[in-house]
Amino acid sequence: MTAPVPGQISEDQLDPLMVAERWMLDGREVAVATVIETWGSAPRPAGSHLVIDANGNFSGSVSGGCVEGAVIAEAADVIASGEAKMLDFGVADETAWQVGLSCGGRIQVYLERLG
Amino acid sequence: MDPHLLRQLNAARRDRRAAIMLTDLGDGRNRLVMKGDPVAGDLGAAIGKAFLSVRSSVVEADGRRFFLNVHVPSPRMVIIGAVHISQALAPMAQMAGFDVKVIDPRTAFATDERFSGVDLVADWPEDALKERPLDAFTALVAVTHDPKIDDWPLTTALHAGAFYVGALGSRKTHAKRVERFTEAGLGPDQIARIAAPIGLDIGAQSPAEIAVAILAQVIAALRKPADLSEQPSAR
Structure with a gap:
Protein backbone atom coordinates (compact mmCIF):
# COMPACT_ATOMS: atom_id res chain seq x y z
CA MET A 1 0.00 0.00 0.00
CA THR A 2 1.18 3.49 -0.78
CA ALA A 3 1.61 6.32 1.69
CA PRO A 4 -1.51 8.42 2.10
CA VAL A 5 -1.47 11.84 0.49
CA PRO A 6 -3.10 14.62 2.53
CA GLY A 7 -6.46 15.62 1.15
CA GLN A 8 -6.63 12.57 -1.08
CA ILE A 9 -8.82 9.51 -0.64
CA SER A 10 -6.91 6.37 -1.50
CA GLU A 11 -8.33 3.55 -3.61
CA ASP A 12 -8.28 1.22 -0.63
CA GLN A 13 -10.41 3.63 1.38
CA LEU A 14 -13.05 3.53 -1.37
CA ASP A 15 -13.15 -0.27 -1.62
CA PRO A 16 -15.39 -1.65 1.13
CA LEU A 17 -14.11 -5.23 0.94
CA MET A 18 -10.50 -4.04 1.31
CA VAL A 19 -11.60 -1.88 4.26
CA ALA A 20 -13.39 -4.87 5.82
CA GLU A 21 -10.25 -6.98 5.57
CA ARG A 22 -8.14 -4.24 7.16
CA TRP A 23 -10.63 -3.77 9.99
CA MET A 24 -10.73 -7.51 10.58
CA LEU A 25 -6.92 -7.66 10.77
CA ASP A 26 -7.10 -4.80 13.29
CA GLY A 27 -9.32 -7.02 15.44
CA ARG A 28 -12.50 -5.05 14.81
CA GLU A 29 -15.87 -6.78 14.46
CA VAL A 30 -17.42 -6.22 11.07
CA ALA A 31 -20.76 -6.67 9.32
CA VAL A 32 -21.03 -6.84 5.53
CA ALA A 33 -24.18 -5.62 3.72
CA THR A 34 -24.68 -6.62 0.11
CA VAL A 35 -27.32 -5.48 -2.39
CA ILE A 36 -28.59 -8.80 -3.74
CA GLU A 37 -31.61 -7.73 -5.77
CA THR A 38 -32.96 -4.49 -7.21
CA TRP A 39 -36.29 -3.63 -8.82
CA GLY A 40 -37.00 -0.50 -10.78
CA SER A 41 -34.78 2.50 -10.31
CA ALA A 42 -32.05 1.64 -7.81
CA PRO A 43 -28.95 3.75 -7.21
CA ARG A 44 -26.49 0.89 -6.64
CA PRO A 45 -26.41 -2.40 -8.57
CA ALA A 46 -26.55 -5.92 -7.11
CA GLY A 47 -23.19 -6.82 -5.60
CA SER A 48 -22.59 -3.38 -4.03
CA HIS A 49 -21.26 -3.50 -0.48
CA LEU A 50 -21.51 -1.45 2.70
CA VAL A 51 -19.31 -2.60 5.58
CA ILE A 52 -19.91 -1.54 9.16
CA ASP A 53 -17.93 -2.05 12.37
CA ALA A 54 -19.25 -2.46 15.92
CA ASN A 55 -18.91 1.29 16.57
CA GLY A 56 -20.96 2.26 13.55
CA ASN A 57 -18.02 3.26 11.35
CA PHE A 58 -18.85 2.39 7.77
CA SER A 59 -17.47 2.29 4.23
CA GLY A 60 -19.17 1.80 0.87
CA SER A 61 -22.86 2.12 -0.01
CA VAL A 62 -25.98 0.13 -0.85
CA SER A 63 -28.02 3.14 -2.03
CA GLY A 64 -27.49 6.81 -2.68
CA GLY A 65 -27.36 7.49 1.04
CA CYS A 66 -31.11 6.89 1.54
CA VAL A 67 -31.08 3.67 3.56
CA GLU A 68 -27.51 3.39 4.86
CA GLY A 69 -28.57 4.68 8.28
CA ALA A 70 -31.07 1.87 8.70
CA VAL A 71 -28.58 -0.78 7.59
CA ILE A 72 -25.96 0.58 10.00
CA ALA A 73 -28.52 0.44 12.83
CA GLU A 74 -29.24 -3.22 12.08
CA ALA A 75 -25.54 -4.09 11.87
CA ALA A 76 -24.98 -3.93 15.64
CA ASP A 77 -27.58 -6.67 16.07
CA VAL A 78 -26.06 -8.85 13.39
CA ILE A 79 -22.56 -8.40 14.85
CA ALA A 80 -23.85 -9.34 18.32
CA SER A 81 -25.91 -12.35 17.28
CA GLY A 82 -24.04 -13.61 14.24
CA GLU A 83 -27.40 -14.18 12.56
CA ALA A 84 -27.64 -12.85 9.01
CA LYS A 85 -30.64 -10.70 8.06
CA MET A 86 -32.47 -9.93 4.85
CA LEU A 87 -33.56 -6.28 4.65
CA ASP A 88 -36.07 -4.91 2.15
CA PHE A 89 -36.25 -1.27 1.23
CA GLY A 90 -38.80 0.33 -1.03
CA VAL A 91 -40.67 3.58 -1.28
CA ALA A 92 -41.03 4.80 2.32
CA ASP A 93 -44.84 4.59 2.56
CA GLU A 94 -45.10 1.05 1.32
CA THR A 95 -42.83 -0.67 3.79
CA ALA A 96 -42.52 -1.11 7.49
CA TRP A 97 -39.21 0.73 7.33
CA GLN A 98 -39.05 4.36 8.30
CA VAL A 99 -36.68 5.09 5.50
CA GLY A 100 -37.16 4.41 1.85
CA LEU A 101 -35.77 5.02 -1.57
CA SER A 102 -36.95 8.37 -2.87
CA CYS A 103 -36.17 7.20 -6.40
CA GLY A 104 -39.12 4.78 -6.22
CA GLY A 105 -37.09 1.60 -6.61
CA ARG A 106 -36.82 -1.39 -4.32
CA ILE A 107 -33.74 -3.16 -3.07
CA GLN A 108 -33.01 -6.25 -1.03
CA VAL A 109 -29.94 -6.17 1.19
CA TYR A 110 -28.28 -9.19 2.79
CA LEU A 111 -26.58 -8.27 6.06
CA GLU A 112 -24.15 -10.74 7.60
CA ARG A 113 -21.35 -10.81 10.12
CA LEU A 114 -17.79 -11.24 8.92
CA GLY A 115 -16.63 -14.40 10.66
CA MET B 1 -19.03 -13.97 5.38
CA ASP B 2 -16.08 -16.28 5.78
CA PRO B 3 -13.03 -14.14 6.74
CA HIS B 4 -10.63 -16.57 5.14
CA LEU B 5 -12.52 -16.39 1.85
CA LEU B 6 -12.69 -12.59 2.05
CA ARG B 7 -8.88 -12.50 2.22
CA GLN B 8 -8.63 -14.93 -0.70
CA LEU B 9 -11.10 -12.85 -2.70
CA ASN B 10 -9.21 -9.61 -2.04
CA ALA B 11 -5.92 -11.32 -2.97
CA ALA B 12 -7.47 -12.48 -6.26
CA ARG B 13 -8.75 -8.96 -6.94
CA ARG B 14 -5.29 -7.50 -6.29
CA ASP B 15 -3.82 -10.07 -8.73
CA ARG B 16 -6.43 -9.14 -11.35
CA ARG B 17 -8.08 -12.56 -11.39
CA ALA B 18 -11.83 -12.96 -11.95
CA ALA B 19 -13.74 -14.59 -9.09
CA ILE B 20 -17.27 -15.15 -7.83
CA MET B 21 -18.15 -15.05 -4.14
CA LEU B 22 -21.03 -17.42 -3.69
CA THR B 23 -23.40 -17.03 -0.73
CA ASP B 24 -25.99 -19.67 0.11
CA LEU B 25 -28.88 -17.44 1.21
CA GLY B 26 -30.33 -20.34 3.20
CA ASP B 27 -27.48 -21.01 5.60
CA GLY B 28 -25.11 -18.09 4.86
CA ARG B 29 -22.22 -20.30 3.79
CA ASN B 30 -19.73 -18.93 1.26
CA ARG B 31 -17.70 -20.44 -1.48
CA LEU B 32 -15.12 -18.68 -3.64
CA VAL B 33 -15.04 -19.79 -7.28
CA MET B 34 -12.18 -18.67 -9.50
CA LYS B 35 -12.78 -18.31 -13.22
CA GLY B 36 -12.02 -21.69 -14.79
CA ASP B 37 -12.75 -23.72 -11.64
CA PRO B 38 -15.04 -26.61 -12.53
CA VAL B 39 -18.43 -26.50 -10.75
CA ALA B 40 -20.97 -29.25 -11.44
CA GLY B 41 -24.69 -29.07 -12.17
CA ASP B 42 -27.10 -26.16 -12.51
CA LEU B 43 -24.97 -24.05 -10.20
CA GLY B 44 -21.94 -24.56 -12.46
CA ALA B 45 -23.98 -23.40 -15.48
CA ALA B 46 -25.19 -20.32 -13.58
CA ILE B 47 -21.60 -19.51 -12.55
CA GLY B 48 -20.41 -19.81 -16.14
CA LYS B 49 -23.15 -17.41 -17.24
CA ALA B 50 -22.36 -14.93 -14.46
CA PHE B 51 -18.67 -14.79 -15.46
CA LEU B 52 -19.72 -14.05 -19.05
CA SER B 53 -22.34 -11.40 -18.27
CA VAL B 54 -20.32 -9.89 -15.37
CA ARG B 55 -23.63 -9.45 -13.56
CA SER B 56 -24.14 -10.26 -9.88
CA SER B 57 -27.51 -11.86 -9.13
CA VAL B 58 -29.55 -14.31 -7.10
CA VAL B 59 -29.85 -17.73 -8.73
CA GLU B 60 -31.87 -20.79 -7.81
CA ALA B 61 -29.96 -24.01 -8.35
CA ASP B 62 -30.17 -27.53 -6.99
CA GLY B 63 -33.11 -26.48 -4.81
CA ARG B 64 -31.25 -23.66 -3.06
CA ARG B 65 -30.98 -19.87 -3.44
CA PHE B 66 -27.54 -18.42 -3.98
CA PHE B 67 -26.19 -14.92 -4.43
CA LEU B 68 -23.40 -14.80 -6.99
CA ASN B 69 -21.21 -11.72 -6.60
CA VAL B 70 -19.03 -11.40 -9.68
CA HIS B 71 -15.66 -9.67 -9.32
CA VAL B 72 -13.68 -9.00 -12.51
CA PRO B 73 -10.42 -7.07 -12.83
CA SER B 74 -10.80 -3.33 -13.08
CA PRO B 75 -10.07 -1.74 -16.45
Missing part, protein backbone atom coordinates in the same frame (compact mmCIF):
# COMPACT_ATOMS: atom_id res chain seq x y z
CA ARG B 76 -6.51 -0.48 -16.93
CA MET B 77 -5.43 2.97 -17.97
CA VAL B 78 -1.94 3.34 -19.37
CA ILE B 79 -0.85 6.98 -19.55
CA ILE B 80 2.11 7.77 -21.79
CA GLY B 81 3.71 10.95 -20.51
CA ALA B 82 4.38 11.98 -16.89
CA VAL B 83 3.18 15.50 -17.63
CA HIS B 84 1.08 18.00 -15.68
CA ILE B 85 -2.23 16.60 -17.04
CA SER B 86 -1.16 13.09 -15.96
CA GLN B 87 -0.53 14.30 -12.40
CA ALA B 88 -4.25 15.14 -12.20
CA LEU B 89 -5.52 12.28 -14.38
CA ALA B 90 -3.73 9.43 -12.60
CA PRO B 91 -5.32 9.93 -9.13
CA MET B 92 -8.72 10.79 -10.64
CA ALA B 93 -8.68 7.58 -12.72
CA GLN B 94 -7.60 5.58 -9.65
CA MET B 95 -10.58 6.96 -7.72
CA ALA B 96 -12.85 5.98 -10.61
CA GLY B 97 -11.60 2.39 -10.22
CA PHE B 98 -9.00 2.17 -12.97
CA ASP B 99 -5.73 0.32 -12.54
CA VAL B 100 -3.38 3.12 -13.62
CA LYS B 101 0.19 3.04 -14.94
CA VAL B 102 2.16 6.11 -16.03
CA ILE B 103 5.07 5.65 -18.42
CA ASP B 104 7.64 8.23 -19.51
CA PRO B 105 11.27 7.64 -20.50
CA ARG B 106 12.16 11.23 -19.55
CA THR B 107 13.45 10.88 -16.01
CA ALA B 108 12.98 14.60 -15.31
CA PHE B 109 9.22 14.06 -15.68
CA ALA B 110 8.90 10.55 -14.26
CA THR B 111 9.75 11.21 -10.61
CA ASP B 112 8.11 9.67 -7.55
CA GLU B 113 7.77 13.11 -6.04
CA ARG B 114 5.49 14.18 -8.87
CA PHE B 115 3.53 10.88 -8.86
CA SER B 116 3.21 9.74 -5.28
CA GLY B 117 0.93 6.71 -4.95
CA VAL B 118 0.94 6.00 -8.69
CA ASP B 119 2.51 3.06 -10.56
CA LEU B 120 5.17 5.02 -12.48
CA VAL B 121 7.77 3.61 -14.88
CA ALA B 122 10.67 5.76 -16.11
CA ASP B 123 11.30 3.80 -19.28
CA TRP B 124 10.33 3.60 -22.94
CA PRO B 125 6.81 2.24 -23.49
CA GLU B 126 8.26 -0.64 -25.57
CA ASP B 127 10.12 -1.85 -22.47
CA ALA B 128 7.67 -0.78 -19.79
CA LEU B 129 4.82 -2.73 -21.41
CA LYS B 130 6.76 -5.93 -22.08
CA GLU B 131 5.51 -7.81 -19.03
CA ARG B 132 1.89 -6.75 -19.30
CA PRO B 133 1.06 -5.86 -22.90
CA LEU B 134 -1.85 -3.64 -23.85
CA ASP B 135 -5.16 -5.49 -24.26
CA ALA B 136 -8.87 -4.91 -24.91
CA PHE B 137 -9.43 -3.98 -21.24
CA THR B 138 -6.96 -1.11 -21.44
CA ALA B 139 -7.41 2.58 -22.17
CA LEU B 140 -4.30 4.12 -23.74
CA VAL B 141 -3.86 7.84 -23.14
CA ALA B 142 -0.87 9.38 -24.94
CA VAL B 143 -0.07 12.90 -23.77
CA THR B 144 3.63 13.59 -24.42
CA HIS B 145 3.13 15.34 -27.82
CA ASP B 146 6.34 13.58 -28.86
CA PRO B 147 5.98 11.06 -31.72
CA LYS B 148 9.15 9.26 -30.57
CA ILE B 149 7.37 8.39 -27.33
CA ASP B 150 3.65 8.37 -28.29
CA ASP B 151 3.60 6.63 -31.68
CA TRP B 152 4.60 3.12 -30.65
CA PRO B 153 2.06 2.76 -27.80
CA LEU B 154 -0.68 4.35 -29.96
CA THR B 155 -0.26 1.93 -32.87
CA THR B 156 0.23 -0.99 -30.47
CA ALA B 157 -3.00 -0.08 -28.65
CA LEU B 158 -4.90 0.03 -31.96
CA HIS B 159 -3.57 -3.41 -32.94
CA ALA B 160 -4.40 -4.79 -29.48
CA GLY B 161 -8.00 -3.52 -29.68
CA ALA B 162 -7.67 -1.32 -26.58
CA PHE B 163 -11.16 -0.09 -25.66
CA TYR B 164 -9.97 3.52 -25.76
CA VAL B 165 -7.07 5.14 -27.58
CA GLY B 166 -6.60 8.87 -27.16
CA ALA B 167 -3.83 11.25 -28.13
CA LEU B 168 -3.13 14.81 -27.08
CA GLY B 169 -2.19 17.31 -29.75
CA SER B 170 -3.65 20.01 -31.94
CA ARG B 171 -5.52 19.20 -35.14
CA LYS B 172 -2.30 19.95 -37.02
CA THR B 173 -0.27 17.60 -34.85
CA HIS B 174 -2.91 14.93 -35.32
CA ALA B 175 -2.99 15.41 -39.10
CA LYS B 176 0.75 14.67 -39.19
CA ARG B 177 0.16 11.67 -36.93
CA VAL B 178 -2.49 10.36 -39.35
CA GLU B 179 0.02 10.72 -42.21
CA ARG B 180 2.67 8.76 -40.31
CA PHE B 181 0.26 6.00 -39.29
CA THR B 182 -1.13 5.73 -42.83
CA GLU B 183 2.42 5.34 -44.16
CA ALA B 184 3.03 2.70 -41.50
CA GLY B 185 0.14 0.69 -43.00
CA LEU B 186 -2.74 1.41 -40.62
CA GLY B 187 -6.19 1.64 -42.23
CA PRO B 188 -8.43 4.71 -41.98
CA ASP B 189 -10.90 2.83 -39.75
CA GLN B 190 -8.16 1.95 -37.29
CA ILE B 191 -6.76 5.48 -37.25
CA ALA B 192 -10.27 6.89 -36.77
CA ARG B 193 -10.44 5.03 -33.46
CA ILE B 194 -7.94 7.49 -31.97
CA ALA B 195 -9.73 10.12 -29.90
CA ALA B 196 -8.00 13.28 -31.08
CA PRO B 197 -8.13 16.00 -30.06
CA ILE B 198 -8.34 14.08 -26.78
CA GLY B 199 -11.18 14.48 -24.25
CA LEU B 200 -14.84 15.48 -24.30
CA ASP B 201 -15.56 19.04 -25.38
CA ILE B 202 -16.33 20.70 -22.05
CA GLY B 203 -14.14 23.74 -22.68
CA ALA B 204 -11.46 22.39 -20.33
CA GLN B 205 -8.48 24.71 -19.82
CA SER B 206 -6.39 23.77 -16.79
CA PRO B 207 -4.53 20.44 -16.63
CA ALA B 208 -7.05 19.13 -14.05
CA GLU B 209 -9.99 20.18 -16.24
CA ILE B 210 -8.43 18.45 -19.24
CA ALA B 211 -7.97 15.36 -17.05
CA VAL B 212 -11.72 15.41 -16.29
CA ALA B 213 -12.49 15.68 -20.04
CA ILE B 214 -10.21 12.70 -20.79
CA LEU B 215 -11.51 10.56 -17.92
CA ALA B 216 -15.13 11.23 -18.95
CA GLN B 217 -14.34 10.17 -22.52
CA VAL B 218 -12.62 7.00 -21.30
CA ILE B 219 -15.60 6.11 -19.09
CA ALA B 220 -17.96 6.68 -22.04
CA ALA B 221 -15.85 4.32 -24.16
CA LEU B 222 -16.04 1.72 -21.38
CA ARG B 223 -19.73 1.99 -20.53
CA LYS B 224 -21.29 3.12 -23.83
CA PRO B 225 -18.86 1.79 -26.43
CA ALA B 226 -21.17 2.37 -29.44
CA ASP B 227 -21.55 6.07 -28.67
CA LEU B 228 -17.89 7.04 -28.73
CA SER B 229 -17.79 8.11 -32.37
CA GLU B 230 -20.71 10.47 -31.78
CA GLN B 231 -19.08 12.27 -28.88
CA PRO B 232 -17.63 15.67 -29.59
CA SER B 233 -13.91 15.97 -28.93
CA ALA B 234 -12.14 18.99 -27.58
CA ARG B 235 -8.40 18.95 -27.64
